Amino acid sequence: MPKKVLKEFKVEYLQILDENGNCDDALMPKISNEEIKKMYEMLILIRVFDQKAFNMQRQGRLGTYIQFKGQEACQVGSASLLKDEDFVFPMYRNSGLLIARKQPMTQVLQYWNGDERGMKSPPNVNNFPIAIPVGTQMIHAAGAAWAAKLRKTSQICITYFGDGATSKGDFHEAMNFAGVFNLPVIFFCENNQFAISVPRPKQTHSETIAQKAIAYGFEGVQIDGMDIFAVYKATKEAFEKARTGKGPTLIEAFTYRLCDHSTSDDASRYRSKEEVESWAKKDGIERLEKHMRKKGLLDDTYKEKVLKQSQEAVEKSVTEFEKITPPDPKDMFKYVYAEMTQQQIEEMHDILGN
Amino acid sequence: MVVATIVQAVTMGLRQELARDKSVIVLGEDVGLNGGVFRATDGLQKEFGPERVIDTPLAELGIVGASIGLAVNGMRPVAEIQFSGFVYSSFDQLLSHAARIRMRSRGRFTCPLVLRAPYGAGIRALELHCESGESIFSHVPGLKMVVPSNPYDTKGLLASAIRDPDPVIFYEPMRIYRAIKQDIPDEEFFVPIGEANVLQEGDDLTLIAWGAMVKTCQDAIEKLNNKYSVELIDLRTINPYDAETVSNSVKKTGRCVITHEAIRTCGFAAELIASINEKALLNLEAPVVRVTSPDVPIPLAKLEGYFLPDSNRILKGIEKVMSF
Numbered sequence: 001m002p003k004k005v006l007k008e009f010k011v012e013y014l015q016i017l018d019e020n021g022n023c024d025d026a027l028m029p030k031i032s033n034e035e036i037k038k039m040y041e042m043l044i045l046i047r048v049f050d051q052k053a054f055n056m057q058r059q060g061r062l063g064t065y066i067q068f069k070g071q072e073a074c075q076v077g078s079a080s081l082l083k084d085e086d087f088v089f090p091m092y093r094n095s096g097l098l099i100a101r102k103q104p105m106t107q108v109l110q111y112w113n114g115d116e117r118g119m120k121s122p123p124n125v126n127n128f129p130i131a132i133p134v135g136t137q138m139i140h141a142a143g144a145a146w147a148a149k150l151r152k153t154s155q156i157c158i159t160y161f162g163d164g165a166t167s168k169g170d171f172h173e174a175m176n177f178a179g180v181f182n183l184p185v186i187f188f189c190e191n192n193q194f195a196i197s198v199p200r201p202k203q204t205h206s207e208t209i210a211q212k213a214i215a216y217g218f219e220g221v222q223i224d225g226m227d228i229f230a231v232y233k234a235t236k237e238a239f240e241k242a243r244t245g246k247g248p249t250l251i252e253a254f255t256y257r258l259c260d261h262s263t264s265d266d267a268s269r270y271r272s273k274e275e276v277e278s279w280a281k282k283d284g285i286e287r288l289e290k291h292m293r294k295k296g297l298l299d300d301t302y303k304e305k306v307l308k309q310s311q312e313a314v315e316k317s318v319t320e321f322e323k324i325t326p327p328d329p330k331d332m333f334k335y336v337y338a339e340m341t342q343q344q345i346e347e348m349h350d351i352l353g354n
Numbered sequence: 355m356v357v358a359t360i361v362q363a364v365t366m367g368l369r370q371e372l373a374r375d376k377s378v379i380v381l382g383e384d385v386g387l388n389g390g391v392f393r394a395t396d397g398l399q400k401e402f403g404p405e406r407v408i409d410t411p412l413a414e415l416g417i418v419g420a421s422i423g424l425a426v427n428g429m430r431p432v433a434e435i436q437f438s439g440f441v442y443s444s445f446d447q448l449l450s451h452a453a454r455i456r457m458r459s460r461g462r463f464t465c466p467l468v469l470r471a472p473y474g475a476g477i478r479a480l481e482l483h484c485e486s487g488e489s490i491f492s493h494v495p496g497l498k499m500v501v502p503s504n505p506y507d508t509k510g511l512l513a514s515a516i517r518d519p520d521p522v523i524f525y526e527p528m529r530i531y532r533a534i535k536q537d538i539p540d541e542e543f544f545v546p547i548g549e550a551n552v553l554q555e556g557d558d559l560t561l562i563a564w565g566a567m568v569k570t571c572q573d574a575i576e577k578l579n580n581k582y583s584v585e586l587i588d589l590r591t592i593n594p595y596d597a598e599t600v601s602n603s604v605k606k607t608g609r610c611v612i613t614h615e616a617i618r619t620c621g622f623a624a625e626l627i628a629s630i631n632e633k634a635l636l637n638l639e640a641p642v643v644r645v646t647s648p649d650v651p652i653p654l655a656k657l658e659g660y661f662l663p664d665s666n667r668i669l670k671g672i673e674k675v676m677s678f
C-alpha cells in the first residue's frame with residue numbers, strides 16, 4: 001500500500017507595518033484615524049510609565065518591577081479590542097496591558113510596591129490578577145471561556161504568556177481543553193525570544209510557536225509583535241471567531257524585550273548589545289510614528305503634546321500613589337475566606353491585639 | 355427518607371445541587387456516560403445532559419485549572435479527581451491559585467469550586483490509589499478540607515461544600531463507600547463545614563477520628579465492651595477544624611487518642627495535639643496518643659495491613675493512654 005498524505009498544514013506570518021512605517025494597504029484592518037491616535041497615545045503613556053516605574057525602583061521608591069519595554073504594541077493592540085466584561089488573564093509582564101484595560105496607574109504602582117489592593121480589578125472590568133508562576137493562568141482563561149459558553153454570555157477570554165510558558169505542561173492542557181470544548185478563548189504569546197536568559201530555540205524544537213495550535217485542532221498564526229496593526233488585525237479576527245462560536249486561536253507575537261527581565265536582572269550577561277540594537281530599530285512605537293507622520297496624523301507638536309500629557313499623567317499617579325496609606329494589617333486575614341476561621345481570629349488577636 | 359451508602363449519598367447530593375442551581379456542573383474523567391469509576395455520578399449525565407455532567411480529557415491539572423476559570427466566571431464546578439493520589443499534578447493550581455484568588459484580588463474574584471476525590475487505603479488497590487493527603491491541603495490557607503464518614507454527613511456536607519463561597523476539597527472514604535447504609539432525608543439538609551460531631555459521649559477518654567477511621571474506632575469501642583467510657587468525635591472538617599469541641603471534650607475526659615490513616619509526621623493529629631496543649635493542657639492526665647500509619651509510603655496490597663491502623667492498634671493506644 002502506498003503511503004498517503006492525511007493532512008497538510010501551513011503556518012502564516014502577518015506583518016502590515018514595516019520598520020520604515022510603510023503599510024500594506026491590502027492587509028490593513030479597518031481602523032479609524034481616531035483609533036490609531038488613541039492607540040498611539042496609550043503606547044506612549046505606558047512607555048513613560050514603564051520607564052518611570054523602573055527609575056522609581058532604582059531610587060528605592062518601588063519594589064521589584066517587571067518592565068515590558070518593546071512589547072507595548074502587543075499589549076495595546078490587543079487590549080484596544082476588548083470589552084470591559086471580557087476576561088484578561090495576564091502574566092507578570094503585562095502592566096501595560098492592565099493600564100490599557102483601565103487599571104489605574106496608581107494601583108499598578110501599588111501592586112509593584114507590595115500592596116495587593118493594586119490588583120483589584122476596577123468595577124465591571126474583568127482583569128484577573130497577574131500570575132506569578134509562569135504559564136499557570138492559561139487554563140483559567142480556558143475555564144472562564146467555558147463558563148462564558150455555558151452561561152451564554154458574549155464574553156471572550158484572552159490570556160497572555162511568554163515563549164517560556166509554552167514549555168510547560170500547563171500550556172498543553174489549556175490548549176487541549178480549549179480545542180476539545182471549542183472555547184471562546186485567545187492564547188496570546190508574547191514571544192520576546194528569551195525566558196530570562198534562555199533563548200527561544202532552547203524552549204522548543206518547533207520552528208514556530210504558532211504551529212503548536214495545529215496539534216490541538218485550531219488555528220495558530222505568527223505575527224510581527226512590534227507591528228500594532230498586525231496585532232490588531234490578528235486579534236480582531238480571533239475575537240470574531242470566538243464570538244461566533246468558531247473556537248480558540250493561538251497568536252504568536254514575534255517581539256523582543258528591550259529591557260532586562262526584571263529590576264533584578266542584567267540582560268547584558270546573555271544578550272549582545274548589537275542584538276538589542278538591531279531589535280530596537282524595529283520598535284513598534286517608532287514605526288507607528290513614522291506611519292502616522294506619513295499619513296499626516298502626527299507632527300512634532302502633537303508628538304510633544306502626547307509625551308507631555310503622558311508624563312503629567314504618570315507624575316500625577318505617582319504623587320497619588322505616594323500618598324496612599326498602607327493597607328490595614330487585618331486585610332491579610334480578611335480576604336482568605338469569605339469568613340475568617342476561628343483559628344485565624346485567634347491568630348489575628350495574637351499578632352494585632354484586639 | 356432513603357436508605358443509602360456513602361457513594362449513593364454523593365450521587366444524591368450532586369443530583370440535588372444540579373437540580374437546584376444551573377450554575378452547578380460536574381466534570382472529571384469518566385463522570386459522564388460511565389457514571390464515574392465508583393458510580394458516584396451514575397445517571398447524572400442522562401438526567402442533566404452532557405453540558406452539565408462533563409467527561410473531560412484525562413488531565414488533572416486541566417480539570418482543576420479549568421474549574422478555577424469556571425468558578426471565577428460564575429459557575430459552581432464540582433470536579434472529580436478519580437483517585438486522590440492523582441491530585442498531585444493539579445497541586446500548583448490548588449495552592450498557587452484556587453486558594454489565593456480571593457486574597458490576590460482583594461475579594462473581587464472568588465473561587466467557589468469543589469474538588470471531590472475518593473481517598474484512603476484498605477481496598478488492595480494499585481499504587482497511588484490509596485493516599486490520605488488531608489493534612490497536606492489543611493496546610494494551605496484559602497482551601498477547606500472536608501472528610502465525611504457516613505452517608506448522612508456525606509450528603510449534608512456535600513451540599514454545604516457546593517454552596518460554600520470558597521474552594522473545598524472533599525475527600526470521600528473509598529474503603530467504606532458501600533460499607534455503611536443509613537436512612538438519609540430526600541429533602542435538602544446541611545451539615546455545616548467546620549463542626550465536629552460527638553458521635554458518642556463518654557467520660558474516660560476522647561477518641562478522635564475522621565473518614566473511614568470512624569468506623570474502625572466504632573469497631574474498637576465495641577471490642578472494649580464498656581471497659582472504658584469513650585467519647586468518640588468525628589472531626590468531619592479538617593480545615594477549618596473544630597478546636598472547641600475537641601478541647602471541651604478533652605477538658606472533660608483528661609485523656610485523648612487521635613487516629614488517622616495518614617502517616618504520623620505532620621499528620622493532622624499533630625495539629626490537634628498542639629491545639630489541645632494550648633486549650634486544655636492542665637486537664638490532661640496523660641500525653642495524647644496518636645494511632646496512625648507509619649512514616650513510609652503506603653505499601654502495596656501485601657503489606658497494607660501492617661501500615662493501616664486497625665481496631666487492635668486503636669485498642670493498644672487506648673490502653674496506653676489509660677494506663678499512663
